[in-house]
Amino acid sequence: MPDLFPYPPRPGQAGIVRLVRETVRNGGDAVIESGTGTGKTAVSLAGALEGVAGTGRKVIYLTRTKSQQRQVAVEAKAIGARAPVILVAIQGRSPATCPLMTDDPSLADGTAEELSKLCSELKKGTGPAGQCPYFEALGSVESEQTLAYLKGEHPEPEEFFVYCKERGICPYETVKRLLPYADAVAATYAFFFEPNVLRHFLGWLNIQLKDAVVIVDEAHNLPDYLREVNTCRYSARTLELVAAEAGRLGNPEIAQGLTVTDFVQVIQDIIGAAQDKFLHGDDGFLPPDYLNEELMDRLGLSTTGITAAVKGLAECGESVAAAAEAKRRLPRSHIGALARFLTAWNACDENTHVFLIIGGRNPALESFCLDPWEVAQPLRECRASVHLSGTLAPLEDYARELGLDQADCEIFPSPFPPDHLQVVYAEDVSTKFAELNGDPAAFERLRAETVAVCQAVRRNTAVFFPSYALMERFIDAGVPDELGRPVYYERAGMPQEDLMEQVAEFRMAAGGVLFAVSGGRVSEGLDFPGQDLEFAVLVGIPYARPSAKQDALIRYGQNRFGSGWEHAVKVPAVRKMRQAVGRLIRSETDRGMAVILDRRAATLEGLPAKPVSDPVAAVRSFFGAASRPPGP
Ligand code: SF4
Structure with missing residues (x-):
């Protein structure tokens, strides 16, 4: 060969x-x-x-x-x-x-x-x-x-x-x-x-x-x-689909005297009770046996009785799916899906999984796999x-x-000339939660510095936020208008075609600004060669939001690697930032600069960023030395 x-x-x-x-x-x-x-x-x-x-x-x-x-x-x-x-x-x-x-x-x-x-x-x-x-x-x-x-x-x-x-x-x-x-x-x-x-x-x-x-x-x-792959999740909204399917079937019995609707009502009650008792913020830990014990308690059934009820759900689901298949329809049954969820939940091992109640508009039960x-x-x-x-x-x-x-x-390492990329961080701002939410002046400083840095040079610029929530706060504070340049957006849950349309327009607009999130589809998967993107502003460090799931990952990292915070929080944040910065240089002739607006960048290894006291001057100096003269 x-x-x-x-x-x-x-x-x-x-x-x-x-x-x-x-x-x-x-x-x-x-x-x-x-x-x-x-x-x-x-x-x-x-x-x-x-x-x-x-x-x-x-x-x-x-x-x-x-x-x-x-x-x-x-x-x-x-x-x-x-x-x-x-x-x-x-x-x-x-x-x-x-x-x-x-x-x-x-x-x-x-x-x-x-x-x-x-x-x-x-x-x-x-x-x-x-x-x-x-x-x-x-x-x-x-x-x-x-x-x-x-x-x-x-x-x-x-x-x-x-x-x-x-x-x-x-x-x-x-x-x-x-x-x-x-x-x-x-x-x-x-x-x-x-x-x-x-x-x-x-x-x-x-x-x-x-x-x-x-x-x-x-x-x-x-x-x-x-x-x-090894995580299973079941939401309150999906239960409504089960109830609707049961209604269409005349509410079948799945075990002695127990109908699908009775069963659904009990799970809805369990989700409500779990929210009241265990939810703190976005999610909360459930005791591993919580779901089964609550089911037994509320339905007055033994473990065998619950197993029989789940079997009844599965059989009911199979007949619904078979009837649909015979008509060339998707062999779908929400009742069958509930049975599969309960079986998968019971198969999860508490040594590798944590059991959670997830809050929000569509609360859910989740058995989250910690160990891949x-x-x-x-x-x-x-x-x-x-x-x-x-x-x-x-x-x-x-x-x-x-x-x-x-x-x-x-x-x-990259074979491209190292001086084609410059990464710096500002020392006077941060997106630290307590700082940003407890002190209006801290947000104002960050907002003003973001605008000033973006306006330092009129090149195609991506602004990467650590979360959609902070991006929305900037939008509400009028930042897009203040920039005085066309602004394009990667929004939460945006259909792929809409995102691609925004990105295509951004590429065409000389001096456009693209608002995106670190770890999102723009920062992880898109190529911006040449002048499509020359400047990136990373507003803060994309640390994951504190949550029960995050706490579990930190504990898992501590047990496996002896460094929970590092493994579960710091390394993923640095990866997201490196991915975002990586959008700037796609060929040997590309030049680009990234400014991180967060002094905590000083504590992150693996990110070759230098501190600067005046980011605006640093940006002008970098692009001033570029082959193309900076715009207004
Ligand atoms: S994948 Fe679709 S088109 Fe192909 S054989 Fe199956 S049903 Fe037919």
């Missing part, structure tokens, strides 16, 4: 390719922090493909989002110019991959489980729902023709979906049939870390876990993702795993948290 790296190498790139290749050849794990410009996707894919060459093993490239698969396809195409390589990108069922969902929009909000169930039934084609025409049209898609298309064109996922659409065949099933021929697969995290999905996925690939080589992209997200170790098990069983991110330090903690105790941990 030739050297597969498809570009003239920048400093450090050959080292990463070598590390990945040797890790894959020898088996093991590599945890790599690689700075901007190291070409993480190209170096890891080339190294891993060199490592599996001639072994029959396959590379599974895991991305957090579907859109990140595009970059993997682009690099596979570049590598494909040097050697015959087949990359297949697989995504879950969506209107893009399952044309039946486009035909019938009522399927569009189906869960992966519901769609999988309906799809299985339609592929069999023996039930009342009939057969899926896109599956029927499939024929032998693994023919030489489709393979030749993959090898020759190296299509991006969207192009492949168009190819299938033009032939009237199902993209999802076509991809599955092509997987055995792939050298590398781009997949989202769920394909590898959801146990039920992984089993099928390996079957489609026709390999065993020990023959899989896994690359984890944007790996700093992985521990939280794995916690989420268990869900990370496939990483410890595969041939090799490579974890990359621009912001992964401290690497040893990351490896230990996932149980990769022998991992090779290395940092590769």
Whole structure:
């Protein structure tokens, strides 16, 4: 196998390719922090493909989002110019991959489980729902023709979906049939870390876990993702859907004298009581046995009686789902979902989970997973795993948290000129909660300094707030008007298309300002090359809000690493800030500056920020030295 790296190498790139290749050849794990410009996707894919060459093993490239698969396809195409390589990108069922969902929009909000169930039934084609025409049209898609298309064109996922659409065949099933021929697969995290999905996925690939080589992209997200996989949550609003479904069914009995509505009422009462007794601020700890004991107490049932009631709910849910499936509808039952939640809640271990009541407009019960170790098990069983991110330090903690105790941990700095980026912090302001909320003058100082720093230079500027709440406070205080420049927004819960529209307008507006949050979609996932973004203002340190969940994570970090605050609060905040600053430099010619408006930056390791007494002068000095003269 030739050297597969498809570009003239920048400093450090050959080292990463070598590390990945040797890790894959020898088996093991590599945890790599690689700075901007190291070409993480190209170096890891080339190294891993060199490592599996001639072994029959396959590379599974895991991305957090579907859109990140595009970059993997682009690099596979570049590598494909040097050697015959087949990359297949697989995504879950969506209107893009399952044309039946486009035909019938009522399927569009189906869960992966519901769609999988309906799809299985339609592929069999023996039930009342009939057969899926896109599956029927499939024929032998693994023919030489489709393979030749993959090898020759190296299509991006969207192009492949168009190819299938033009032939009237199902993209999802076509991809599955092509997987055995792939050298590398781009997949989202769920394909590898959801146990039920992984089993099928390996079957489609026709390999065993020990023959899989896994690359984890944007790996700093992985521990939280794995916690989420093992967390279960149930909200008061969902209970209303259960009650409505029960009403449509004539309120069925699920155990001796106990109807679905009785059961729902009791859980609603338990949530209310838990709020009164345990909620402090956003959330509160529940005793591990709280839910079961309350259910037994309020319903006058033994443990066996509760188990029978949950079984009754599950059976009722199954018949609702089967009836829907027969009519080509999503096999959905809210009653069945309640049964699954109660079963999952009871399976949670108090050594790895905390049980919480969550407040707010839609209160919920949550069993929150603290320890990602268990869900990370496939990483410890595969041939090799490579974890990359621009912001992964401290690497040893990351490896230990996932149980990769022998991992090779290395940092590769950015090959771009270090003086192209300057990060400074102001010493006279802070977003410390007690300060900002107890002293109106402190907020006014911060507001005035933010405006002054933004006005120091008219370059495309992103202002990153530590929370949406503080952003709103700035908006209410009239900051956008005061800036006198077009201002664009990343808002909480904003649909992706609306955000992209705001970002596109920001890029076009010379001297525009983008209000966003540290740790949000702008700061973590978007590229702003050249003059699209030259200046970042970080208003404060994005520490997580104090909460019971946060306290539990601090305790967990203390037990696992001997540094609870560091692990649960400081490191995630620094990562978010580094991600935000990282938006500034995307190529060797980019120059950018970040100003942190919080004196507490002095206490953060891993953030190369220097103190300045006059941030406005520092900004003017930096941009004054730039090739382009500063605006008014
Ligand atoms: S076979 Fe394809 S188009 Fe048909 S239901 Fe399944 S995923 Fe959708």
